[in-house]
Amino acid sequence: MEVTSFRTPGLGDQTYLLTHDGQGVLVDPQRDIGRFLDAAAERDVELRFVLETHVHNDYVSGAEQAALRTGAELVLPAAAAPAYRHTPAFHLEDLDGGAGLTVRPVHTPGHTPEHTSYLVLIDGEPAALFSGGSLLVASAGRPDLLGPERARTLARLQHRSLRRLAALPPGLALYPTHGEGSFCTATGAGRLTSTIAAELTDNPLLAIDDPEKFADTLLTHPMPIPAFYRHMGPANTLGVPAMPPVHVPDLNEPSGHVVDLRPRHLQARGMLPGSYGIELDDDFGSWTGWLLPRDEPITLVAEPGQDVTEAVTQLARIGIDTVQGVVRDLGQAATQTYRLTDLDAFVKLLLQPDAQLLDVRMPSEQEQTRLAGAVERFLPDLFTQGVPAELDPERPVLVACASGRRAAIAAAHLAREGYRPIVLTGAGVPDVAAALRDPDAA
Structure with a gap:
């Protein structure tokens, strides 16, 4: 048996291809299925199953299209009830893949109500656990994506689901879908894969015995929910057309x-x-x-x-x-500008009497490190709530995040609104705080 992982860093997710004796099992594929099907073809395996652990909130699924393209059996949690043909996965009702390969669904609600993990057995022995958004590396899937009204109920269910999976053999390999960089994790996830034994030792959530305390831990400081998430669940329930061929013509004039x-x-x-x-x-x-x-x-x-x-x-x-x-050719029309500066120059500007600073990091980041006098507005809120009234458009606005990426996005928006942004690039607010404490370190 071999498990190949396909990392999608921008979404913090992984898709998996398990191969055994000419058979393939594809788990939680994203919409661009070509990379997965190519990998199966290179290994000369026939896809037997395409498995979905849950109705995804963070990306468009490619599972239905992968099954249609290959003839594989499409398997979704029974309670997902999507609008397209599939095999419903019921708790502990084994799916026989032939050649000694068995897929055992394990109902693990919490991240979503229907969430199902899949235990793969080879010749009757547990060989791999695909845990989707249930048990993650040093974390668990967040329970609040379907709204605050259901979050505590789902958090209590997640507590039980984690323990259900933690009772599996210690040496079992763990392959979660969500990982580092995903907004579907309740706390910061660590490595990409793990084992049950490692999680019993290192996952702090497994050390919380009380379901209510567990729920408090998951819900007290939730991460923001990206705006596009609300469109993913309905799309994945109704069915998504195949990804169209990528064709991007050159334009002389922009549209939209x-x-x-x-x-x-x-x-x-x-x-x-x-x-x-x-x-x-x-x-x-x-x-x-x-x-x-x-x-x-x-x-x-x-x-x-x-x-x-x-x-x-x-x-x-x-x-x-x-x-x-x-x-590709902007000609003389590129008149919207902003400034970039390094840490040393940024700190000197910040020390000027009329300096104004905008911090666009997440609230959880702001709680860890704050700068006196900074105006705090998380980047997406800058777009939905507008530029803070405290900022004077007649004076330059210093903009910072953790590295410069989000600050640059914010700067373009400020420039659109008539402000004069100056972006800290290659450094962030913690570096500014350290430089203010020790000017020689800047």
Whole structure:
């Protein structure tokens, strides 16, 4: 038996391909299924099952399309009840894959009500556990994505589900779907895979015996929920069309919302007026889906030679298929600007009597390190609630986050609104705090 993992860093998720004796099992595939099917073909295996652990809230599933393309049996938790043909997975009702391969569904509600983990047995012996959004590495799937009204009930269910999985053989390999970087984790997840024994030792949530205390731990300081999440569950329940071929024509004039994915040093020199500035990186799709209006036309701005296929693929993973094309030559129209600066210069500007600072980190990050006098507004709230009234558009606005990425996105928005932002790049608020305590360290 072999398990191949496919990491999608921008979403903090993993898809798995288990192969055994010519048979394949695909677990929680995302919409761009080509990479998974290619891997199965390279290993010369026939997909026997495509398994979904739950109705995903963070990406569009490729499970139905993978099953249709390959003839594999599509398996979803029985309580998911999607609108397309599938095999319902009932608790402990084994699915026979042949060649000694058995898939045993284990009902593990908590992250979602229908959530089901899958224990794979080879010749009757437990060989791998695919835990989806239940037991994670040093964490657990968050229970509040379906709303605060159900969060505590789901948290108590998650407490029981974790213990159900922790009772499996200690040497069993654990393969969760959600991991580091995912907004589906209740607390910061660690490594990508683990074992039951390692989690019994290292997962702090397994040390909490009381379900109410467990619920308090998961719910007291919840992470933000990306805006696009609310569209994923309905899409995955109704069925999602195959990902269209990536075709991004060159445009002379933009159409709809303009998203500049060039590196921030190029954005700072000049962007098309009204542009969103979101550098192309692993989380480009997540930030674009979080900050832009849904289902409206998008034009990308890229530098010559920059590959936009990755950007379009990331957007398709969250169900955005509205990219009209790409503009590569901005000519003289790039008049929207902002400034970049390093830590030393940023601290000197901050010490000026008329300095004003905007911190766009998450509330949990702000609680850990605060700067006196800073105006705090989490990046997505800057778009939905507007620029804080405390900021004076007649004076430069210093903008910081943890590294410069979110600050640059915020700066493009501030520039659109007529402000003069100055972005701390290559450093963050904790570095500023340290430099203010020890000026020689800046």
